[in-house]
Amino acid sequence: MVEDNPSFCPQCGAKTKESEYYCSECGYLLNDGIESNSGLQDHMSREMGHSDPNYLNLIVVLSIIWALIAFYLGYTFDVDGQYMIDQLKANAEVWQQIINSGITEQMLLDSFTYLGYFMFASAILTVLTAVLCGLKRFYIVALIACIIASLCALTMIAGIIGFVVVFLIYKSKNAFVD
Numbered sequence: 001m002v003e004d005n006p007s008f009c010p011q012c013g014a015k016t017k018e019s020e021y022y023c024s025e026c027g028y029l030l031n032d033g034i035e036s037n038s039g040l041q042d043h044m045s046r047e048m049g050h051s052d053p054n055y056l057n058l059i060v061v062l063s064i065i066w067a068l069i070a071f072y073l074g075y076t077f078d079v080d081g082q083y084m085i086d087q088l089k090a091n092a093e094v095w096q097q098i099i100n101s102g103i104t105e106q107m108l109l110d111s112f113t114y115l116g117y118f119m120f121a122s123a124i125l126t127v128l129t130a131v132l133c134g135l136k137r138f139y140i141v142a143l144i145a146c147i148i149a150s151l152c153a154l155t156m157i158a159g160i161i162g163f164v165v166v167f168l169i170y171k172s173k174n175a176f177v178d
Helices: 037-047 056-079 081-090 092-100 105-135 139-152 158-171
Strands: none
Touching: 056 081, 056 105, 056 139, 056 158, 081 092, 081 105, 105 139, 105 158, 139 158
């Protein structure tokens, strides 16, 4: 134990400011007389093991799942676009409606290809997000990469996962080193 010094934590010896309620290193309660209700809530949260929200492990797991889905969908749309068109042609009524609406087979194939590219971009940006969150570095880059990845995947269900991850990154800002 370190002796009672107002500029050092009596628990671990780390430097503290007089205005701090808790030691930033060990979480020790520095002010015995809690001056405000919010201080009491902070103290109770720490005592119960709830500090600032840190969802980084969940973000990494969700991002990996999202990236796998996005890579699969990107591959499906880009490489198997002709197969998908053949499946549409197998249903004569559906294919006739597509043709009657003025969409050509080439337009449809191009649309599948571009959708595949967007999904690949989403997957790559999602991997970047997972890496940055795992390293707890570059908060702004991770947040922007995740937002762009979500927008790229917005036509698919992966976009919804992306916006959940954006929210979790936002809530975990304090867990990032820089």
